[in-house]
Amino acid sequence: MVTPTALEAELLEVAGAVPDPELPVLTLQELGVVRAVHVRGTDAVEVELTPTYTGCPAVEAMSLDIERALHEHGVREVTVRRVLTPAWSTDDITDEGRRKLREFGIAPPRVRQEAGPVTVALGPTRTPTTAEVDKADQIRCPHCGSADTELLSRFSSTACKALRRCLVCREPFDHFKEL
Template sequence: MVTSPAPATPLEAELLRLAGSVPDPELPVLTLEELGVVRAVHVLSADSVEIELTPTYTGCPAIEAMSLDMERVLREHGIREVSVRTVLTPPWSTDDISPEGRRKLREFGIAPPRTVREPGPVTLALGPTRTTAPETGTGTQAPDTRDTNARDTDPVHCPHCGSADTELLSRFSSTACKALRRCLDCREPFDHFKEL
């Protein structure tokens, strides 16, 4: 989990709290602080601040909405000039989602990302660029819905009943950061916030 340096002043700490309280535009059940994308707030002058924001991925379509919402909140609290700077290093990871954020995702019906990775280098296995489909015995090929992530040995638990007996229906769901799964016990479909 990436931790931001401690705010230098009590004012920066308060402004960081305010900026972080903004709901995520794609997952309004989470605040930007719980999602782990607001890295820091720097006071530049008496009425000017800069917010450091790390998007969940570089092409995130919600970055403009996040920026505008944080600017609005800080302006409502007396800051005239608010700028948002996109910071890509260190990159955001699902490990940055707070425990409270993970709890809220589960309660909202979205399976949170699986196990937190260990610090240090990440093992990467390269494979084919296209998904291969197994034979179905009917002369056609069924889509391959097997997970290929190294964490796939860890089950994705159903946020509705808690069962670990779930299956992948689609690698993409309502947003690029989620997959669509179904519980084989309660039969309910659900989103799974993919690990990154």
């Protein structure tokens, strides 16, 4: 991996500071979708952007917002290139991003303990309690912190979120699914 220049690192910060169009509480850096910025000539840059999934409808808005931010920073020519390898996963969300999701009322994705494919199991909609599973596997309510939650719908406001309800405080909440 090539170490970015000081200018590339600065421009990566500018591009990464753009808010996500679907989750404006997060920046694109916190979401982990802006991968790199490469200086291409005197006044041109190329930004590598990895969508959260191949058909993500927000990619166009992200690209335009990155272009606008870099133009405002003085870069004349900006190209945003979609990079699909390595694929984005919820492991790319920063700790700060996970904290912000929780504060915004969205349960962040669980941290995967092992690399590799995410297993999908269709089964009970209630999240097992602490006595039943490892603490890392629990989906906690972002409002009260309880692990006693249930799945209401496998899809919520976006395809990457599920709708859950806390059985303690009774509040519904989104859960950013693990990918």
